[in-house]
Amino acid sequence: MTKVKKRHGEIVHNSVWTPQNKKEVLEMFDRGSSIVEVCKFLGINKSTWYRWLKDPRKGDFQEAAQMGLEASEAYWVRMGRENIENKSFNTALYSFMMVNKFNYRSAYSKQEKDITENKKTIVEVKKSVDVDKIMSKLISEDADKDEKRVIN
Numbered sequence: 001m002t003k004v005k006k007r008h009g010e011i012v013h014n015s016v017w018t019p020q021n022k023k024e025v026l027e028m029f030d031r032g033s034s035i036v037e038v039c040k041f042l043g044i045n046k047s048t049w050y051r052w053l054k055d056p057r058k059g060d061f062q063e064a065a066q067m068g069l070e071a072s073e074a075y076w077v078r079m080g081r082e083n084i085e086n087k088s089f090n091t092a093l094y095s096f097m098m099v100n101k102f103n104y105r106s107a108y109s110k111q112e113k114d115i116t117e118n119k120k121t122i123v124e125v126k127k128s129v130d131v132d133k134i135m136s137k138l139i140s141e142d143a144d145k146d147e148k149r150v151i152n
Contacts, residue, residue, distance in 0.1 A: 029068030
């Protein structure tokens with residue numbers, strides 16, 4: 001009998017990537033779940049998810065992750081299409097989510113542009129100023145004012 005692992009009071013699967021978990025993960029993605037939700041289900045960190053995507057030994061996981069992410073995107077595209085005429089559908093939130101979740105861009109989204117400007121600035125000095133002299137005068141005037149306050 002295998003010992004059940006628990007993390008923070010929740011059961012963690014002994015072998016995280018099992019055929020049953022793969023099936024559940026694909027179903028979660030079909031319902032529009034995010035990577036964070038899937039990681040929570042599997043009991044792994046997002047860093048583990050991304051490390052597995054690079055690990056050549058995790059081909060089955062990588063294939064399922066690719067299919068799952070495409071299924072999740074298709075779910076959200078379908079949600080937008082089905083609710084386009086629904087007046088209570090929050091289109092601003094939907095757009096925000098699509099931009100951030102799937103890196104979508106629209107004509108209304110802020111686009112970063114690389115702008116290089118070459119400007120020449122010419123400073124012309126018409127009168128020289130003795131900054132030290134001005135500062136000394138101001139300091140002595142402040143000292144005189146303080147002295148008058150103390151006397152009064």
